Amino acid sequence: MLVVLFGVSVVVFVVARAIPADPVGAILGGNAPLDVVEDMTRRLGLDKPLFDQFVDFITGAARGDLGVSIKSNRPVIKDIAEFFPATLELAIVAALISVLLGVPLGIFSAVHRNKLIDHFCRVFSILGVSMPVFWTGLLLLILFYYHLGWLPGSGRVDIFTVVPPRVTGLLLMDSLLAGDFGAFKDALLHIILPAVVLGYSSTASIARIMRSSMLDVLRQDFIRTARAKGIGRKLVIYRHALRNALIPVVTIIGLTFGGLLEGAVLTETIFGWPGLGRYIVNSLLLLDYPAIMGGTLFVAVVYSLVNLVVDIVYAALDPRMRV
Amino acid sequence: METEGSNIVVSRRNLMLEDWKHTLYLWRQNKLAMIGTVIIVFFIAIAVFAPLIAPYDPVKVDLSQALLSPSFEHIFGTDQFGRDIFSRVIYGARIEVGIILLVTVISGAIGIAVGITAGYFGGVIDEILMRITDIFLAFPNLILAMALSAMLGRGVFNAIIAISLVGWTVIARLSRAEAMKIKSLPYIEAIRALGAGNLRILLLHILPMCMSPVLVQLSLRMGSIILTAAGLGFLGLGAQPPTPEWGAIVSDGRSYLVDQWWISTFPGLFIALVVLGFNLLGDGIRDIMDPRIRR
Numbered sequence: 001m002l003v004v005l006f007g008v009s010v011v012v013f014v015v016a017r018a019i020p021a022d023p024v025g026a027i028l029g030g031n032a033p034l035d036v037v038e039d040m041t042r043r044l045g046l047d048k049p050l051f052d053q054f055v056d057f058i059t060g061a062a063r064g065d066l067g068v069s070i071k072s073n074r075p076v077i078k079d080i081a082e083f084f085p086a087t088l089e090l091a092i093v094a095a096l097i098s099v100l101l102g103v104p105l106g107i108f109s110a111v112h113r114n115k116l117i118d119h120f121c122r123v124f125s126i127l128g129v130s131m132p133v134f135w136t137g138l139l140l141l142i143l144f145y146y147h148l149g150w151l152p153g154s155g156r157v158d159i160f161t162v163v164p165p166r167v168t169g170l171l172l173m174d175s176l177l178a179g180d181f182g183a184f185k186d187a188l189l190h191i192i193l194p195a196v197v198l199g200y201s202s203t204a205s206i207a208r209i210m211r212s213s214m215l216d217v218l219r220q221d222f223i224r225t226a227r228a229k230g231i232g233r234k235l236v237i238y239r240h241a242l243r244n245a246l247i248p249v250v251t252i253i254g255l256t257f258g259g260l261l262e263g264a265v266l267t268e269t270i271f272g273w274p275g276l277g278r279y280i281v282n283s284l285l286l287l288d289y290p291a292i293m294g295g296t297l298f299v300a301v302v303y304s305l306v307n308l309v310v311d312i313v314y315a316a317l318d319p320r321m322r323v
Numbered sequence: 324m325e326t327e328g329s330n331i332v333v334s335r336r337n338l339m340l341e342d343w344k345h346t347l348y349l350w351r352q353n354k355l356a357m358i359g360t361v362i363i364v365f366f367i368a369i370a371v372f373a374p375l376i377a378p379y380d381p382v383k384v385d386l387s388q389a390l391l392s393p394s395f396e397h398i399f400g401t402d403q404f405g406r407d408i409f410s411r412v413i414y415g416a417r418i419e420v421g422i423i424l425l426v427t428v429i430s431g432a433i434g435i436a437v438g439i440t441a442g443y444f445g446g447v448i449d450e451i452l453m454r455i456t457d458i459f460l461a462f463p464n465l466i467l468a469m470a471l472s473a474m475l476g477r478g479v480f481n482a483i484i485a486i487s488l489v490g491w492t493v494i495a496r497l498s499r500a501e502a503m504k505i506k507s508l509p510y511i512e513a514i515r516a517l518g519a520g521n522l523r524i525l526l527l528h529i530l531p532m533c534m535s536p537v538l539v540q541l542s543l544r545m546g547s548i549i550l551t552a553a554g555l556g557f558l559g560l561g562a563q564p565p566t567p568e569w570g571a572i573v574s575d576g577r578s579y580l581v582d583q584w585w586i587s588t589f590p591g592l593f594i595a596l597v598v599l600g601f602n603l604l605g606d607g608i609r610d611i612m613d614p615r616i617r618r
Binding site: 003004005007008010011012015016018019119122123126127129130131132133134135138139141142146204208212258259261262263265266269277280281284285287292296299300301303304 | 354355454455457458459461462463464465466467469470471473474546550553554557558559560570573574577580581584587588591592594595596598599601602603606613
């Protein structure tokens with residue numbers, strides 16, 4: 001894990017430094033006097049050899065110091081702390097939606113295997129992963145925001161809503177903690193569209209695993225025994241089969257969560273969601289390289305951690321995985 | 324049973340033929356896979372015959388025709404520069420096919436090379452190559468692809484390289500596992516006893532045996548390649564205007580979405596359809612390959 005993290009920071013550093021950017025010019029503008037430019041170069045540490053810069057970056061990152069963003073002129077780590085909860089909140093709600101959609105779809109598919117319901121459920125879930133999120137997002141915005149006016153179009157809350165005091169950074173949580181139901185409702189309305197778009201896009205993998213794992217379980221002897229003992233069909237499906245079939249689904253949910261961090265990049269761009277994905281896109285477009293390095297490194301660390309947790313949970317749930 | 328004596332060669336061929344027939348049968352039975360196949364055949368036909376289908380030049384600017392709504396002359400309407408959306412979408416199919424082919428070839432080549440080398444030699448080489456793979460796997464795909472294409476400079480070709488550099492890891496893991504399985508088989512030992520060198524064994528005896536699972540995996544990933552490329556194009560980090568890449572066209576129409584919905588809607592619809600085709604087929608392939616469902 002540590003070796004991989006070190007490698008990750010090497011990749012991040014190389015990629016960011018290879019981006020053709022002129023950070024000093026970006027801060028000072030094109031016409032700055034030469035000695036000011038030199039002074040700034042020295043202060044940013046850009047006059048040192050690349051290797052020393054890399055050592056600075058690594059030691060800084062280990063201490064949680066990711067440098068100062070060129071655009072916002074604030075420490076990158078502060079920016080991340082501000083933007084990441086929004087992404088986390090979006091990913092959690094989206095994961096919830098994809099589970100609520102994917103698990104029933106998978107069960108229906110398996111129970112009615114090769115019938116019309118099965119085909120419908122499969123096409124419905126595959127459609128989700130096939131439609132580009134940015135396109136679905138735009139169309140839904142047009143429909144629900146512009147034409148129907150039912151849902152707000154961008155951001156996490158209305159400008160006039162008083163944001164509850166920040167505890168977790170997750171607005172839904174914070175507003176509940178503060179007992180502010182107006183803010184809660186507002187935040188909920190804002191999160192619906194992006195979360196549905198994002199969640200629908202990862203429904204297919206959950207539905208697929210749920211279906212095949214359910215088919216697998218339904219074929220086993222203990223199910224036949226249970227049926228033979230005269231237990232009703234529904235009870236067998238939901239009591240006996242579902243419980244066993246859910247194990248592989250748990251891992252997929254974890255992996256999906258990692259994928260949601262990725263999908264968030266596009267969703268956040270469409271919905272003006274002030275999260276980490278949009279932060280990284282903006283810094284890439286503006287060539288704000290400390291922000292690019294910090295943001296990418298952070299996402300990679302979170303992504304690896306999620307995958308690690310998934311592995312551990314899987315081992316804990318499925319005794320066959322233990323070696 | 325006729326699997327005796329000199330019949331053995333013939334009957335084995337018959338068995339393989341039977342297996343193929345069964346596969347074909349399963350594939351025909353699988354309605355969703357058939358639909359997927361039809362969509363993809365259409366998609367490829369559009370790409371091949373684009374100049375015959377498209378009525379206008381996809382990049383020619385004609386401001387007198389700007390922002391026309393769909394009509395008989397322009398069935399998908401025109402964009403802010405008077406370019407015919409239908410023609411752009413049709414020519415876009417060529418770009419998408421090119422992206423898919425190049426990404427598949429490049430990422431497949433890197434993945435197989437890394438994978439079979441690691442799997443065959445094992446030990447330190449395996450350790451090093453797999454750690455490198457892990458490093459690339461630690462990034463979410465799209466984010467690494469974004470950073471790489473920003474590094475390489477925007478453009479279709481650089482986007483292709485970026486997506487390939489992100490996508491090889493899965494192939495590497497798969498072909499490593501295959502190579503590890505194959506290298507302990509007796510026939511490899513026999514070839515080595517005959518004096519074959521490592522390179523010869525790798526290229527002529529291990530590589531061909533790895534191909535079929537790798538090819539299946541590569542075909543399963545084609546849909547997501549389009550989505551990633553379109554995502555990059557949409558963010559402005561992939562294909563640049565006036566290249567008629569579908570994601571880039573959707574992005575073109577973003578600021579006109581409210582009144583000129585057709586600019587973004589049609590290319591997006593094509594992305595959705597083609598990716599749906601690939602995913603339906605991929606789902607079908609997985610069902611057909613699944614030994615539990617197969618018989």
